[in-house]
Amino acid sequence: MSYPDLSVKIAGLHLRNPVIPASGCFGFGREYAQFYPLNQLGAVAVKATTLKPRIGNPTPRVTEVCGGMLNAIGLANPGVDYVVRYELPWLANQDVPIIVNVAGETKAEYVEVVRRVCASGLAAAIELNVSCPNVAAGGMTFGVDPNILQDLVAAVKEVCTVPLFVKLSPNVTDIRESALAAQAGGADGLTLINTLLGMQIDIYRRRPVLANKTGGLSGPAIKPIAVRMVYEVASVVDIPIIGMGGIFTGEDAVEFIMAGASAVMVGTANFTNPLACPQIIGEIEEFMRKQGIRSLVEIRGCIG
Amino acid sequence: MLLRVKDIANLAPDIWQITLSGDFPYKTVKPGQFIMIRIGSGKEHVLRRPISIAAVTEQSLTIVLRVVGRGTKWLSERCIGDLLDVLGPLGRGFPSPPQDAKVLIVGGGLGVPPLWLLGETIQAEADEVDVVLGFRSQRDCILTDEFSRLGHLVVTTDDGSFGIKGNVIEAVDSLRRSGHSWEYVYACGPLPMLRNLKRYFSNQDVKGYVSLEEHMACGVGACHGCVCLSEDRSLTRRICVNGPVFPWNEVCL
């Protein structure tokens, strides 16, 4: 029997397979290269990059909750110039497409960061992070107002020389509005979902566990919400979708694909199991073989 | 790596010692390094728990943990023969002191276990090792027999139910007043203890190393969850890969 074909084409990118470590959960790739060669992956989405270095929020800034985790890292990163000079070149040598996640506090900042990342020639695509719940200014505010979002995407699109993905916030009433706004602004694809705003309280100390008080919820706990949102968005947009939220197994990934995603991102699972991504790739392949599926296009959005 | 529980014993109320065996690079373990242990096998617990390596042989490693929440409770309920999914050894441990150095080891509470391996490692080389361990009360005292074999041991308890009543800084001070002096100080324990110790030695010519704790997600440097601030507060250091042991003059305590 012939091998199933896991490769996917998405917004002009050709990926070996649909599995991509999610932004913020894989650093700039170096740390996971000790576990397996990164060219096994479809692509790598790197940590959010801003114009200036950021040290992020006070600690504790990660904690576990039932079926997931909360994080309030606060976009800690060494700044775009450092990233372009010292982080991306190493990753670019690993024979895997790089998706650079970009964040900012103002439209001008987003535009400038995207310009510098594109100028490096090292990014296969940009992922615009308009959905980070953990910073006071910018971040999520861009993601919750459709008009501001469309305007931002359009401005970034003008300087972006690679496919532009927009990462949507689930912390909205109707995610389809954000999706349509991003599409209208010129996005080549959408990634969803970012984390859901959550909170945990230490009842013995009578205070929030996270120093930031609230944080973004990720992991298996959010998967049904994420699948539903991918399904909803897929039914209204024409641009491709990369789905994520609680993917731990190949079966989880297939759910997102059947909901309408062309590819998937895997975040929290990397922490639980550093080999999560290669295992998920293997499990998708096994599912396809058992089900007689030759290409993922056959099942993408198949639930209608 | 999957390691098998070889032994599990209750050392004190809520404190458990677990010995693990199986394929693991035991020989490379440095005192102060830690492992990340997966809790359960499903999707309920997504974060591994960081636990220091307290002792190591050629075929096994030992951890000592206090039950403080769901993860450590689960660990305390393991049985001999159970498998644990372990990542490690992780982080940078304590650097060895030079031959014949005068060394002080200071531990507080659950900061004591990683110092056990340190004590064993440097005992052979150091000239003199003084050990000061602080606990809340007699029933929390752990590993005191092991440490008494390693050097001159002073134990303090907050309530005076064992050893000297008081805190470790007072005990260190009285040792110094009675003529002890040190070139290297190694410490692990609650942050206020580390802070006070650094302050105590601030204008003396000693090299101090502290082992820090923070909530962790990845344990390998990827998530930036576990950071502490550099001494001048301008940068962050990742405790899981740049530490957990730092020269105390490099970090803001």
Ligand SMILES: Cc1cc2nc3c(=O)[nH]c(=O)nc-3n(C[C@H](O)[C@H](O)[C@H](O)COP(=O)(O)OP(=O)(O)OC[C@H]3O[C@@H](n4cnc5c(N)ncnc54)[C@H](O)[C@@H]3O)c2cc1C
């Ligand atoms: C490098 C390092 C070495 C450690 N060595 C030991 C040791 O040898 N023995 C020991 O008993 N404990 C040690 N700890 C502390 C231990 O990791 C925590 O007590 C444990 O993670 C608590 O998990 P829980 O599920 O029982 O508690 P919960 O409070 O239910 O945990 C919820 C979440 O918070 C995290 N968390 C809570 N308290 C801490 C803490 N103090 N440090 C880090 N994460 C925390 C947990 O990992 C988990 O993600 C060490 C911590 C670090 C960072």
Ligand SMILES: Cc1cc2nc3c(=O)[nH]c(=O)nc-3n(C[C@H](O)[C@H](O)[C@H](O)COP(=O)(O)O)c2cc1C
């Ligand atoms: C520790 C941590 C850091 C994250 N950092 C970023 C980030 O920098 N940019 C971003 O767009 N998303 C970030 N995310 C969100 C993830 O990329 C992903 O959208 C989310 O975690 C849901 O997927 P998961 O359930 O597989 O983790 C982060 C998530 C976690 C857990």
Ligand code: FES
């Ligand atoms: S725990 Fe992820 S960087 Fe330290």
